Amino acid sequence: MHITSKEFKSKxxxxxxxxxARQRFGxxxxxxxxxxxxxxxxxxxxxxLRETAHGIKEYSIGHLADLLQEFERNATAxxxxxxxxxNEEHACNYILDLARRNNASLIVKSKSMVTEEIQLxxxxxxxxxxxxxxxxxxxxxxLAGEAPSHITTPAIHKSREDIGRLFSDRLGVQFSSDPxxxxxxxxxFLREKFLKAQIGISGGNxxxxxxxxxxxxxNEGNARLTxxxxxxxxxxxxxxxxxxxxxxxxxxxAILARSGTGQKITSYVSLIRSPKRPGExxxxxxxxxxxxxxxxSEILADPKMREVLYCIRCGACLNVCPVYQTVGGHTYGSVYxxxxxxxxxxxMASLExxxxxxxxSSLCGRCSEICPVKIDIHHLLLWxxxxxxxxxxxxxxxxxxxxxxxxxxxSVALYQFTSRIGRLLQPVLxxxxxxxxxxxxxxxxxxxxxxxxxxxxxxxxxxxxxT
Amino acid sequence: xxxxxxxTILNRIRKNLTVPGISKRGHEQGASMFEVQRSAxxxxxxGKTLLDTFEEELTLLGGNLRKVNSKEELITSLRDxxxxxxxxxxxxxxxxxxxxxxxxxxxxxxxxxxxLSKATGEDLIxxxxxxxxxxxxxxxxxxxxxxxxLRSSPVAxxxxxxxxxxxxxxxxxxQLFPTVAACFERLHRGGDKLLSSSCITLVSGPSRTADIxxxxxxxxxxxxxxxxxxxAKSK
Numbered sequence: 001m002h003i004t005s006k007e008f009k010s011k012x013x014x015x016x017x018x019x020x021a022r023q024r025f026g027x028x029x030x031x032x033x034x035x036x037x038x039x040x041x042x043x044x045x046x047x048x049l050r051e052t053a054h055g056i057k058e059y060s061i062g063h064l065a066d067l068l069q070e071f072e073r074n075a076t077a078x079x080x081x082x083x084x085x086x087n088e089e090h091a092c093n094y095i096l097d098l099a100r101r102n103n104a105s106l107i108v109k110s111k112s113m114v115t116e117e118i119q120l121x122x123x124x125x126x127x128x129x130x131x132x133x134x135x136x137x138x139x140x141x142x143l144a145g146e147a148p149s150h151i152t153t154p155a156i157h158k159s160r161e162d163i164g165r166l167f168s169d170r171l172g173v174q175f176s177s178d179p180x181x182x183x184x185x186x187x188x189f190l191r192e193k194f195l196k197a198q199i200g201i202s203g204g205n206x207x208x209x210x211x212x213x214x215x216x217x218x219n220e221g222n223a224r225l226t227x228x229x230x231x232x233x234x235x236x237x238x239x240x241x242x243x244x245x246x247x248x249x250x251x252x253x254a255i256l257a258r259s260g261t262g263q264k265i266t267s268y269v270s271l272i273r274s275p276k277r278p279g280e281x282x283x284x285x286x287x288x289x290x291x292x293x294x295x296x297s298e299i300l301a302d303p304k305m306r307e308v309l310y311c312i313r314c315g316a317c318l319n320v321c322p323v324y325q326t327v328g329g330h331t332y333g334s335v336y337x338x339x340x341x342x343x344x345x346x347x348m349a350s351l352e353x354x355x356x357x358x359x360x361s362s363l364c365g366r367c368s369e370i371c372p373v374k375i376d377i378h379h380l381l382l383w384x385x386x387x388x389x390x391x392x393x394x395x396x397x398x399x400x401x402x403x404x405x406x407x408x409x410x411s412v413a414l415y416q417f418t419s420r421i422g423r424l425l426q427p428v429l430x431x432x433x434x435x436x437x438x439x440x441x442x443x444x445x446x447x448x449x450x451x452x453x454x455x456x457x458x459x460x461x462x463x464x465x466x467t
Numbered sequence: 468x469x470x471x472x473x474x475t476i477l478n479r480i481r482k483n484l485t486v487p488g489i490s491k492r493g494h495e496q497g498a499s500m501f502e503v504q505r506s507a508x509x510x511x512x513x514g515k516t517l518l519d520t521f522e523e524e525l526t527l528l529g530g531n532l533r534k535v536n537s538k539e540e541l542i543t544s545l546r547d548x549x550x551x552x553x554x555x556x557x558x559x560x561x562x563x564x565x566x567x568x569x570x571x572x573x574x575x576x577x578x579x580x581x582x583l584s585k586a587t588g589e590d591l592i593x594x595x596x597x598x599x600x601x602x603x604x605x606x607x608x609x610x611x612x613x614x615x616x617l618r619s620s621p622v623a624x625x626x627x628x629x630x631x632x633x634x635x636x637x638x639x640x641x642q643l644f645p646t647v648a649a650c651f652e653r654l655h656r657g658g659d660k661l662l663s664s665s666c667i668t669l670v671s672g673p674s675r676t677a678d679i680x681x682x683x684x685x686x687x688x689x690x691x692x693x694x695x696x697x698x699a700k701s702k
Binding site for chain 1: 471472473475476477479480481482483484486524528586587588591592596611612614619620621624625626629630646647648651652655663664665666667668669670671672673674675676677678679680681682684686687688689690
């Protein structure tokens with residue numbers, strides 16, 4: 001997984017100064033949370049749904065090898081080709097090979113995080129194969145040569161004027177900032193692509209072991225077109241997406257749309273079972289499923305972090321996160337931004353390359369509270385902080401300071417002594433706007449004031465007074 | 468073709484899962500998930516009929532419901548909408564229900580100016596490219612989410628409900644169930660039928676997006692307008 005999370009701190013510092021962007025992020029995420037709350041409130045027992053979903057995911061991850069084999073068996077019996085890809089290179093090569101064998105020059109893609117993760121479009125484009133994103137938000141960021149900044153709303157960072165200018169520059173249409181007009185331009189442009197493409201590539205929200213079905217949840221209809229019109233359909237799915245049976249699906253449908261977009265259900269849910277059956281007059285002739293590992297099976301080795309694989313990519317934790325709202329999605333330097341991304345990215349790539357991400361949280365816990373599959377996100381972030389200390393990835397000065405702090409806290413005499421010194425030094429400590437500063441602490445704030453007397457002093461006084 | 472990495476992945480999963488940590492709660496024991504899901508759904512519909520709920524939800528989503536009491540009423544109501552919306556090119560599925568109603572023949576008489584055809588295999592895509600509306604039956608309806616369940620089959624191609632600007636569904640009140648979970652349960656019982664479809668689609672309202680500044684726009688890649696004609700139970 002390609003990441004640029006090393007620059008998180010500097011990018012975040014810069015991004016948090018961009019007031020206009022912050023307002024846009026704030027408004028969009030606030031809107032999403034409001035919509036989510038409206039449809040969650042009307043559920044009789046939301047907590048029971050979360051518990052159920054968590055239980056199904058826990059079971060599924062606990063029985064992953066068996067469920068994947070069951071899925072493979074059933075999908076194969078349905079006439080679907082199942083390919084197991086250990087890493088992104090294997091997955092990309094399989095698809096590239098498929099494209100070459102079929103002389104495909106144009107591929108349509110519907111929204112999929114996992115194909116972003118393996119940078120499939122880049123790989124295809126490098127080989128001269130046009131790969132067009134067809135989800136409106138993804139189409140916009142692809143046209144702009146950017147990366148998505150949100151899991152469910154990829155172009156959340158762009159204003160309607162930005163998009164209007166982009167379309168008039170790149171598609172040669174008249175400038176408009178009307179979302180309906182812009183959507184219609186994209187529809188016409190992409191409809192042609194759908195009808196010409198030889199291969200359609202999708203992700204998959206769930207894979208059902210019992211039936212071999214691939215489930216795709218969407219609103220625009222582009223995933224339906226991607227999986228219906230081209231002669232070949234390829235679904236790239238992370239191995240953690242498998243759930244036991246069709247019975248389990250309604251629970252996830254009920255929580256996914258509510259948490260993601262504030263809908264009771266999305267406009268379309270496709271259950272794809274097989275290539276076109278004898279007698280059917282449309283649908284793809286070939287259906288391929290690429291089961292992608294890419295580091296997921298290694299996450300299983302850590303019994304705490306396993307939980308990150310329960311994620312259904314609804315994006316709700318991004319919407320409530322004060323850090324995400326301030327710095328936006330690109331700052332994280334990963335396909336997976338926000339609180340869940342800050343857990344997933346270090347586990348998938350390397351903690352060393354992304355050691356700031358576990359700290360990209362105020363630990364307020366809103367992410368854990370909103371997560372529809374009850375992933376304890378902020379505690380996983382804490383756990384990662386601990387890991388990074390254990391692996392000596394934290395700042396040496398900080399480590400030294402913590403060691404000194406521990407020493408002081410363990411000894412009554414030292415504690416009393418240093419707190420007295422601290423009180424004496426307080427008036428001469430640098431203030432935030434003075435020329436003398438202690439970076440980075442006093443860059444934007446004063447040192448907190450100590451109470452004039454310690455508890456111990458006060459206690460002695462009270463004792464004296466009462467006698 | 469590149470080699471398959473099945474065994475490597477499966478072995479790694481098995482090895483890593485031997486590290487304990489997962490309490491196997493929930494799934495194996497206990498009630499059917501359909502039950503759990505239903506009990507968790509909202510309970511505000513007391514006193515409302517399924518039909519009321521379906522209408523309310525479909526309308527909220529931007530779809531339109533026409534309740535009809537007879538075949539005659541269906542045909543005239545359908546004609547009125549075709550005239551009002553200026554549908555010049557109508558493609559119908561070959562599903563038995565629509566055949567029984569004799570929709571094509573009857574509409575042909577009422578709408579002399581309009582091109583009417585049945586979805587065929589020869590060149591479905593170009594047939595649908597110029598169509599204004601696709602007319603289909605459906606498998607089941609779910610009241611609580613205003614959902615229409617479609618099942619692909621030789622007489623019901625997938626693109627018919629997808630490529631034209633509008634989608635018209637002809638359904639019977641008997642097909643109405645409370646929730647999507649109940650529809651799945653029902654479908655599950657009719658096991659064989661399920662196996663014969665390459666794809667099942669749940670449709671809840673017209674195609675939509677909010678990708679530009681969270682502004683809701685209807686009609687992106689799929690139909691912009693959705694009409695459901697519901698035939699009342701014969702009394």
